[in-house]
Amino acid sequence: LKWPMGKQDEYIAAFGGFNKIEFSKNKVQVSPVKIKQKTLKELDDNLMLFFIGSRTNSSILINQINDIKDREPRVLNSLDKVKDLSFKLYDNIKKSDLTGFGDILNENWKFKKNFSKSVSNNKIDKLYNLAIKSGAIGGKLTGAGGGGHLLLYCEKSKQSKVVEKMNQFKIKEVKFSFYTDGAKIVNMYDYGGTK
Numbered sequence: 001l002k003w004p005m006g007k008q009d010e011y012i013a014a015f016g017g018f019n020k021i022e023f024s025k026n027k028v029q030v031s032p033v034k035i036k037q038k039t040l041k042e043l044d045d046n047l048m049l050f051f052i053g054s055r056t057n058s059s060i061l062i063n064q065i066n067d068i069k070d071r072e073p074r075v076l077n078s079l080d081k082v083k084d085l086s087f088k089l090y091d092n093i094k095k096s097d098l099t100g101f102g103d104i105l106n107e108n109w110k111f112k113k114n115f116s117k118s119v120s121n122n123k124i125d126k127l128y129n130l131a132i133k134s135g136a137i138g139g140k141l142t143g144a145g146g147g148g149h150l151l152l153y154c155e156k157s158k159q160s161k162v163v164e165k166m167n168q169f170k171i172k173e174v175k176f177s178f179y180t181d182g183a184k185i186v187n188m189y190d191y192g193g194t195k
Contacts, residue, residue, distance in 0.1 A: 016182035020090055039096040039179065046098060046138070046155055049174040050166055052127060053147045078114035085111070102137030102153035109140040124150070127171060134162045149174065 011021050011028060018040075035043075057147040085108050092100040109128065111122045120128075124141065127150060131139060135158025142149045150171075154162050163173055 005182075013183045015082065017178075017180040018093070033090065033093055035093055036096055038160050039093070039098065043098055043101070045095075045156055046102075046153055047176075048152045048159060048162065048169050049176055050127075050150045050152070051148075051174050052141075052150050052171055072182065074114050075116075077106040081111045082108055099155070101136060104138065105140055105151075105153050106132070106138030111140065112140060130165050130169075131162050133142070134158065134165045137161055 007019060007028075011030060012019070015021075015030050018035055019030045020033055022029045022031075039081070043054035062167060081131070085104050088102045089108075092098070092104060124147070128139060130149070131152050131154070136152040136154040139150060141147075142151055152162065166173065
C-alpha cells in the first residue's frame with residue numbers, strides 16, 4: 001500500500017506471543033522467546049497501558065523516513081541505540097530480569113524521542129515524568145508517537161499511585177492481558193450469529 005510504516009506490527013499480530021523478530025532485506029526470522037510462566041505472569045501484571053489521546057502517525061513517520069534518507073545523524077544514532085536495546089531487552093526477558101526490562105523501556109523512550117520532533121510533546125513528557133515520579137520504572141508510547149497509548153512498567157504495589165495521578169489529568173487506564181495466539185478469523189456462527 002506504500003504507507004509510511006514498518007512491518008513489525010503485522011508480524012506481531014500474525015504470530016502472537018513473545019517473539020524475537022529479525023528483519024533483513026530479503027528475509028524475516030521469527031523465533032519464539034522462552035519465558036518462564038512466573039515471569040510472564042509478573043510482566044503481565046506489571047505492565048500498564050493508558051490512552052493519552054488521538055494522534056496521526058503518518059506525518060511523524062514521513063518525517064522520520066525523510067530524515068533516514070537524508071542520513072540525519074540524530075535519527076540514525078537513535079535507531080542504532082534502540083536496536084541495541086532490543087537485544088538487551090531480549091536477554092533481560094530470558095533471564096527474568098523485569099526491573100531491567102523497565103529500565104530498558106525508559107532508556108528506549110529517550111532515544112525514541114529523537115526519531116522525530118513530533119514523537120513527544122509537553123503533555124506527553126509531563127505525563128511520562130509524572131508516571132516515573134509516581135513509581136513506574138520505565139515506559140514508552142506505542143506506535144509512532146505523538147499520542148495514542150502510553151505503556152508503563154510499574155510494580156503492582158505502586159500502580160495505584162500511578163493510576164491516581166493519571167486520573168487527575170483524565171487519563172484512563174486500558175486493561176489488557178497477553179494473548180499467545182496470532183490473529184484468527186472468527187466465525188460469527190460459532191458465537192450465535194445468524195445467517
